[in-house]
Amino acid sequence: MPVPWDADAAVEQLYAAHWRQLVRLSVLLVRDVGTAEEVVQDAFVAMHGRWSRLRDPDLALAYLRQAVVNRSRSVLRHRAVVARHAAAAPAPPAEPGTDRASVDSARRTAVLDAMRELPERQREVLALRYYLDLSEAEIADALGISRGAVKSHASRGAASLRTLLDPYWLQEDRP
Numbered sequence: 001m002p003v004p005w006d007a008d009a010a011v012e013q014l015y016a017a018h019w020r021q022l023v024r025l026s027v028l029l030v031r032d033v034g035t036a037e038e039v040v041q042d043a044f045v046a047m048h049g050r051w052s053r054l055r056d057p058d059l060a061l062a063y064l065r066q067a068v069v070n071r072s073r074s075v076l077r078h079r080a081v082v083a084r085h086a087a088a089a090p091a092p093p094a095e096p097g098t099d100r101a102s103v104d105s106a107r108r109t110a111v112l113d114a115m116r117e118l119p120e121r122q123r124e125v126l127a128l129r130y131y132l133d134l135s136e137a138e139i140a141d142a143l144g145i146s147r148g149a150v151k152s153h154a155s156r157g158a159a160s161l162r163t164l165l166d167p168y169w170l171q172e173d174r175p
C-alpha cells in the first residue's frame with residue numbers, strides 16, 4: 001500500500017509538474033498571463049488548504065484543472081461587471097490639460113503683478129477681503145480706517161485690477 005502524500009509534498013510535486021500547463025490553460029481563458037498566474041496560484045493554495053478533504057489524491061490534477069477553469073470564469077465575470085459599471089458611470093470631469101495649468105499659472109502671476117501696481121491701501125484692502133475673506137468691519141479694524149474707506153478702496157482697487165488684468169481674461173470667464 002502506497003504512503004499517502006501530505007499536502008506540502010503533493011503541492012510541490014504537482015506544482016513542478018503541471019504549473020506551466022495550468023497557466024497556459026488559464027491564459028487561453030482570461031487572455032492575460034499575469035492574471036492567469038494568479039488564478040493558478042490561487043488554485044494551488046486552495047487545493048493545499050483542502051488536501052485533507054480530497055477523497056482521491058490521485059484526482060488532484062483534475063481538481064486543479066477544474067479550479068483553474070472555475071477561477072478563470074470568475075475573473076471573466078468580474079471583468080464583465082466592471083466593464084458594465086464603467087460604461088454606465090458618467091465620464092469623469094475633464095482635467096485641465098497642461099495648457100490650462102500654464103494659463104492658470106500665468107494668470108496667478110499676472111494677478112500678483114497687478115496687485116503690486118496698486119496703491120498700498122487698495123492692495124491691503126483687496127488682500128484682506130479676497131485672500132483672508134475678512135468682512136468690511138474686520139478690514140476697517142485691521143487697518144484703522146472707516147468702513148466707508150474700505151468700500152472706496154475696494155471699489156477703486158477692483159476697477160484698477162479689471163483694467164490691468166483685461167488681457168488675461170479667457171473668453172468663457174468674461175462676465
